[in-house]
Amino acid sequence: MNRSRILVGTALASTALLTAGCGSGSDSGNAGSKEPIQSGGTLTGYYSNFPDSLDPALAFTSNSFQVMWPVYGTLLTYKRGAGAAASELTPGLASAMPDISADGTGYTLTLRPGLTYSDGSAVKASDFEHEIKRVLQLQSGGATYYGGIQGVDAYTKAGKADGDISGITANDATGTIRIRLTAPDAQFKYKLALPFAALVPGDTPFKDETKTPPPGVGPLSITNVQDRKGFSLQKVASFKALPDVPVASADRIDISIVSNQRRQAQDVLQNKVDFINDPPPADQLRILREQAKGRYAEYTTNSTYYYFLNVQAKPFDDPLVRQAVATAVDERALARLFSGLLEPDCNLLAPGMVGYKKLNPCPYGAIDQAPDIAKAKALIQQSGHAGESITVWSDDQDPSPAVANYMADLLNQIGLKAKPKSIDGDSFYNAVSDQSTKAQIGVYNWFEDYPHPQSFLQLVDGKAITPTYNINLSNENDPALNALIKKGDSYLDVHQGEAAFEQADALAVKDASVIPYGHRKLTVITSDRVAFGRVFFSPVYQLDFSSLALKATK
Numbered sequence: 001m002n003r004s005r006i007l008v009g010t011a012l013a014s015t016a017l018l019t020a021g022c023g024s025g026s027d028s029g030n031a032g033s034k035e036p037i038q039s040g041g042t043l044t045g046y047y048s049n050f051p052d053s054l055d056p057a058l059a060f061t062s063n064s065f066q067v068m069w070p071v072y073g074t075l076l077t078y079k080r081g082a083g084a085a086a087s088e089l090t091p092g093l094a095s096a097m098p099d100i101s102a103d104g105t106g107y108t109l110t111l112r113p114g115l116t117y118s119d120g121s122a123v124k125a126s127d128f129e130h131e132i133k134r135v136l137q138l139q140s141g142g143a144t145y146y147g148g149i150q151g152v153d154a155y156t157k158a159g160k161a162d163g164d165i166s167g168i169t170a171n172d173a174t175g176t177i178r179i180r181l182t183a184p185d186a187q188f189k190y191k192l193a194l195p196f197a198a199l200v201p202g203d204t205p206f207k208d209e210t211k212t213p214p215p216g217v218g219p220l221s222i223t224n225v226q227d228r229k230g231f232s233l234q235k236v237a238s239f240k241a242l243p244d245v246p247v248a249s250a251d252r253i254d255i256s257i258v259s260n261q262r263r264q265a266q267d268v269l270q271n272k273v274d275f276i277n278d279p280p281p282a283d284q285l286r287i288l289r290e291q292a293k294g295r296y297a298e299y300t301t302n303s304t305y306y307y308f309l310n311v312q313a314k315p316f317d318d319p320l321v322r323q324a325v326a327t328a329v330d331e332r333a334l335a336r337l338f339s340g341l342l343e344p345d346c347n348l349l350a351p352g353m354v355g356y357k358k359l360n361p362c363p364y365g366a367i368d369q370a371p372d373i374a375k376a377k378a379l380i381q382q383s384g385h386a387g388e389s390i391t392v393w394s395d396d397q398d399p400s401p402a403v404a405n406y407m408a409d410l411l412n413q414i415g416l417k418a419k420p421k422s423i424d425g426d427s428f429y430n431a432v433s434d435q436s437t438k439a440q441i442g443v444y445n446w447f448e449d450y451p452h453p454q455s456f457l458q459l460v461d462g463k464a465i466t467p468t469y470n471i472n473l474s475n476e477n478d479p480a481l482n483a484l485i486k487k488g489d490s491y492l493d494v495h496q497g498e499a500a501f502e503q504a505d506a507l508a509v510k511d512a513s514v515i516p517y518g519h520r521k522l523t524v525i526t527s528d529r530v531a532f533g534r535v536f537f538s539p540v541y542q543l544d545f546s547s548l549a550l551k552a553t554k
Contacts, residue, residue: 045255073218074198133161138206167179253548266284306348306516353452391421396425439473
């Protein structure tokens with residue numbers, strides 16, 4: 001998903017409203033910290049933009065997913081561990097990982113006993129099918145994830161909201177849920193952990209419930225929704241901790257929408273607000289790094305920022321030209337454009353993915369050293385494409401235009417004739433993903449759909465190429481690469497495909513149809529009142545609101 005901190009989703013995403021985040025540099029939070037805290041109290045925070053929806057069936061952006069995580073429990077969730085462990089699936093509302101049939105199409109799960117929603121009503125196994133129906137009826141962006149369930153097509157065509165999805169059966173007495181797929185899907189376990197598949201009461205209406213979000217199973221509930229101005233997260237006193245879902249510490253968290261990020265930075269620094277969710281402007285970062293020590297940290301996300309080079313458009317159909325560009329790119333210079341909120345790297349896979357093995361050295365030069373510009377110039381001359389005209393595409397959201405300008409200057413430096421072209425963020429993806437545009441090269445940012453390597457490798461998978469809404473923007477269609485991706489994705493246990501995914505990552509980078517240059521960082525900044533050692537940052541969902549707590553008073 002091009003999931004700029006704001007956009008989650010497959011090929012439907014744009015890069016609008018991108019946000020991200022010197023501190024520990026760790027990949028996860030401090031879930032194991034024993035820093036003393038006081039129970040209860042009210043905390044305050046800022047969002048730059050109101051979430052796209054506060055209904056789990058429709059929420060489709062990163063900041064809304066962040067809210068969904070502690071509010072709407074899913075059958076499977078993620079471990080509260082450190083580093084890559086925090087991307088490992090674990091039972092959530094289900095009592096165990098699913099029992100999968102020998103042919104890979106049948107999934108059986110059983111609910112933990114005694115589960116209740118935030119309004120006190122009992123959780124039923126049949127509620128799962130109801131939520132999937134809501135996702136389909138509301139034509140949610142998440143509907144595509146569940147199209148492989150047997151009977152979904154027939155249910156959708158029938159047009160009856162209360163109809164039956166034949167591939168889902170539930171026994172409310174035993175809490176058993178059985179799901180039958182039309183074909184094996186190695187990623188289906190991850191789809192069960194998405195907020196779209198969260199359980200809500202079986203009488204939840206088939207409409208966007210953002211104004212009055214439905215009850216969920218989690219440590220927090222959404223209350224006091226103010227039209228586009230803010231909302232609150234209230235502690236659910238009746239919620240009992242699950243192995244990887246702890247109870248909330250604060251009684252309430254009030255979140256206000258404040259678009260002025262400079263004001264956000266100043267307010268948190270002066271302890272006028274307890275946390276800000278989005279990274280501050282570049283000119284405020286230095287101040288916060290210096291003056292907010294002990295309550296400021298940066299974390300690398302499961303994301304990859306890269307240039308796509310269209311192998312079906314001149315001059316990038318020539319491997320020599322692609323190699324020249326890859327040789328000339330200076331990841332250090334690009335990191336400076338992000339004020340350090342970028343972890344330089346040349347891997348397409350993000351560090352939190354199974355199959356990630358840091359390419360060292362990178363095939364076209366070490367990322368911590370100056371690039372070989374002379375070699376890049378020689379490759380352009382050898383290719384015969386010197387002086388060829390090129391347009392470098394990007395959206396208009398900072399710092400994408402600067403990243404495009406950097407590439408245009410670089411192409412001119414090595415012997416090509418390039419100019420940048422930045423367009424509205426809401427239109428960018430639709431434009432470059434349309435084959436008729438014939439975009440030669442561009443800036444693109446990718447955040448995981450879920451922490452499965454296929455979420456990234458689909459960007460270079462030949463079978464992903466489509467005339468419009470094409471996520472394989474480079475139009476890479478290497479048979480050897482396709483075979484490795486297919487092999488890795490054939491295993492229901494993602495770890496069994498690790499070697500294939502690792503090889504696919506290395507081959508994609510070597511072919512230089514994509515030139516990854518780093519992974520985005522997000523920031524966590526709190527007031528002095530917050531027990532910072534208790535704050536948990538998930539590489540999947542970012543800041544965990546249920547971990548926010550007040551320091552113990554002396």
